[in-house]
Amino acid sequence: MKEYLLQHFDERKTNISMLVLHATAHKGIEAAHCLDNLKLSAHYLLSVDGELIKLVDEKYRAWHAGVSYWRGIDHDLNSCSVGIEICSPSLGQESFTRIQVQKLIPLCQKIIRTYDISAQNVVGHSDIAPLRKPDPGMAFPWEVLAKEGIGLWYQTEDAKKIQCDDIAELLRIIGYDTRTPDAVSASAYAFCRRYLPQYVKKDADVYHLVDNILPDNFDFMKENNFLNVLRAVAYAYQK
Numbered sequence: 729m730k731e732y733l734l735q736h737f738d739e740r741k742t743n744i745s746m747l748v749l750h751a752t753a754h755k756g757i758e759a760a761h762c763l764d765n766l767k768l769s770a771h772y773l774l775s776v777d778g779e780l781i782k783l784v785d786e787k788y789r790a791w792h793a794g795v796s797y798w799r800g801i802d803h804d805l806n807s808c809s810v811g812i813e814i815c816s817p818s819l820g821q822e823s824f825t826r827i828q829v830q831k832l833i834p835l836c837q838k839i840i841r842t843y844d845i846s847a848q849n850v851v852g853h854s855d856i857a858p859l860r861k862p863d864p865g866m867a868f869p870w871e872v873l874a875k876e877g878i879g880l881w882y883q884t885e886d887a888k889k890i891q892c893d894d895i896a897e898l899l900r901i902i903g904y905d906t907r908t909p910d911a912v913s914a915s916a917y918a919f920c921r922r923y924l925p926q927y928v929k930k931d932a933d934v935y936h937l938v939d940n941i942l943p944d945n946f947d948f949m950k951e952n953n954f955l956n957v958l959r960a961v962a963y964a965y966q967k
C-alpha cells in the first residue's frame with residue numbers, strides 16, 4: 729500500500745471500537761493535502777480509481793470525527809475509531825466506483841477483525857455528526873457492505889417485531905444523537921442518507937451541500953415507510 733503520511737495525529741486514549749467511513753469531494757491524493765492544510769487526518773484514503781493510501785498508522789489517533797456522538801459516547805470518537813476517507817467528487821451523492829468498493833471491502837473487513845469492532849459500530853460520519861456532516865453520502869453502498877459483514881442492514885419484515893413508534897426512541901436505540909429536538913431531526917435525516925436515500929435531496933453544488941446539510945423543510949418523518957424501515961433497523965441494532 730502506498731503511504732503519504734500526514735502530520736496531524738496524536739496518541740489514542742482508548743481502545744479501538746469503531747470504524748468511521750467518510751467521503752471527500754476530491755479524486756485522489758489532493759484530498760490528503762487538503763486534510764493536512766486543515767490540520768486534519770484519517771488513517772486511509774481511497775482514490776476514485778481505487779488506489780489505497782495510508783495516511784496515519786492505525787495505532788495513532790487520527791483527527792477525522794470532530795464533535796460527534798454515537799451510542800452514548802459523546803466525546804473523543806477519534807480515540808476509539810479508525811477513519812477512512814473515500815474520494816467522491818459528488819460527495820457521495822453519485823455512485824462510488826466499482827474498484828473503490830472492491831478495495832474498501834477487504835480493508836474494512838481486516839480492521840473489523842483486528843479490533844473486533846461490532847457491526848453496530850461501523851458508521852458514517854453523518855451518523856455520528858448529523859448536524860454537521862453529509863458524508864459518506866446517500867449513494868454509499870451500505871447494503872453491499874453489510875452483506876460482506878461490514879455494518880448492519882435490515883429485514884423489512886422485522887419492522888413488526890418492535891412496537892415502538894417514537895421516532896426519537898428508535899433513533900436512540902440505533903445509536904444516534906437524540907439529546908435535543910434539532911439532533912433528532914438531523915439524526916432522522918442522517919438515517920435516511922444511509923437507509924432511505926430516496927428521501928434525501930441532491931445538491932449539485934457540493935460546497936453548498938457542506939454548508940447546508942439539512943433541507944429547509946422535510947416531511948418524510950410522517951411517512952409510514954420511514955417509520956417501518958426505522959423500526960426494522962432499530963430491531964437489527966438491538967439484537
Ligand SMILES: [Zn+2]
Binds near residue numbers: 749750751853863
Ligand atoms: Zn467526514
